[in-house]
Amino acid sequence: MVTxxxxxxxxxxxxxxxxxEEVHTSLGGILFAKGTTLYEKEMEFLEAFMIKQVQIEDANMTGGEEEEQATEEPQVVPEKFNPDKTSFQQSFDKAVSTLKSLMIRVQGGNNIPVMEVRELVAPIILQFQKQPEVLLSLRSFSRLxxxxxxxxxAVGIIxxxxxxxxxxxxKEWMQVALAGTLLDIGKTxxxxxxxxxPGKLTAEEFEEMKKHTVYGYQIIKSSHGLSEGVALAALQHHxxxxxxxxxxxxxxxxxxxxSxxxxxxxxxxxxxSDRIHQKALSPYLVVDQLVQDSFGKLDPSIVRTFVEGITQFAVGTVVxxxxxxxxxxxFTDRNQPTRPMVETGGKIINLVDSRHLSISRVMEH
Structure with missing residues (x-):
């Protein structure tokens, strides 16, 4: 063994x-596997988890020139770890089951264990960075x-x-992710x-349900390590x-x-997503709906940037x-991102021209 x-x-x-060597967090979870290549994003996570030192492979073994190239152009260094759908599914399931047990503790009156929530969100965000097209098929990871x-x-990642x-x-990205993950904490x-x-709520029940925003604000305010923005997101997301x-x-x-x-x-x-009250819609129909909602309901510039962002990964997606x-x-036109060009049987259908058609389903990758 090399020491x-x-x-x-x-x-x-x-x-x-x-x-x-593997890098562990203060709570004992694995943050990075042995052999992980460190880029800016990974270094940001090391600092966020207050890890001071790590053991790295001897740089001399790869030769100086190569090392220099890697420093200049990190984006062309091939990733050793290229997660496929199953590993994303496993990470997603693990994050979900961990969150479930943390929420049970909050329901019992405990404060939010902020470090543990960070720890479950961080690895899945990292994986997501490498596989952003998953944004279009999140539905296939869900169980009712x-x-x-x-x-x-999912809302934390998005x-x-x-x-x-x-x-x-x-420096605020992780707080925004925590805001998304903890939006509905007041429902506890x-x-x-x-x-x-399962049915429609009565007027009184709906009034009761609305209170989750205020409860969420109060729970987050009394937990350490979360900014005012996280508390306000819980209060104002509706x-x-x-x-x-x-x-x-x-x-x-x-x-x-x-918020x-x-x-x-x-x-x-x-x-x-499939929910009790409603079947899932195709991401493309949803994005069209979001664009409509940005007239008066949602912030139009955020919606526009999100739609551009989510559709830029769509090339190669089967629909x-x-x-x-x-x-x-x-091909996706940035000006009409929800109406891309689709190749089928050797011919191209341009949805910008074929207005009678829309994308009804994104097939699983």
């Missing part, structure tokens, strides 16, 4: 360094019985991506009969730009940025059109 591998301060790391927890994990795309300062205080009622939302009927100009980001993520994932035709997306 003389260099131990390096995280602040001194160079891009492209490889871990010689644990929908609330899946929704929380909120993180939106924050990145709309150029929120990088709502009567279970109201939460799980407010709408035109003042038609709840609990306070605030106008868009009065809403915190985190505007998480509102878009919340609506997108909910509409793409079913509303007339039953199966084809592959070959």
């Amino acid at each position: 003389n591998l260099p131990i390096v301060d995280v602040k001194q790391l160079t891009i492209g360094a490889k871990l010689a 019985d644990s929908y609330a927890y899946e929704h929380a994990v 909120s993180y991506m939106i924050a990145k795309w709309i150029k929120v300062p990088e 205080k709502i009567d279970r009969r109201v939460l799980q009622k 407010e709408r730009e035109d003042g038609s939302g709840y609990p306070l009927g605030l106008l868009g100009s009065k809403l915190h940025l985190y 505007k980001i998480t509102a878009v993520a919340d609506v997108y994932h909910a509409m793409c 079913e059109l509303s007339d039953g035709t199966i084809g592959k997306i070959v």
Whole structure:
């Protein structure tokens, strides 16, 4: 066994360094596997988890020139770990089951274990960075019985991506992800009969349900390690730009940025999922709906950036059109991102021209 591998301060790391040992968080979870190549994103996570030093493979073994190249162009260094759908599914399921047990503790009156929530969100965000096209097929990871927890994990991931795309300062991305994950934490205080009622809620039950926003704000405020924006996202994610939302009927100009980001993520994932009251819609129909909702309901610039962001990964995705035709997306026009060009049987259908057709389903990758 080689013991003389260099131990390096995280602040001194160079891009492209490889871990010689697993990195564990303070709570004992594995943050990175042995052999992981460290780029800016990984270094950000090491700092976020307050890890001071790591053991890396001896740089001399790869030769200096190669090392220099890797530093200059990190994006062309091939990733050793390229997760496929099953590993994403496993990470997603693990995050969901961990969140479920954490929420049971909050329901019992405990504060939010913030470090543990960070720990379950961080690895899945990292994996997601490498496989962003999963945004279009999140539905295939869902199971109805644990929908609330899946929704929380998914909204956390989507909120993180939106924050990145709309150029929120990088140091805030993790807080935005936590805001998305904890949006509905106030539901731990709502009567279970109201939460799980299969039919339509009565006026009184709906008033009770609305209180989850205020309860969420209170729970987050009393937990350490979460910013005011995270608490305000829980309070305001059902407010709408035109003042038609709840609990306070605030106008868009009065809403915190985190609440505007998480509102878009919340609506997108909910509409793409099978729920008790409603069957899932195709991500493309949902995105069209979001664009309509950005007139008065959701922040239009956030919606536009999200739609551009989510559709940029679509090339190569197999879809079913509303007339039953199966084809592959070959080009997305940034100005009309929900109406791409689809190749089927050797011919191209341009949905910008074929207005009678739409994408009714994204097939699983």
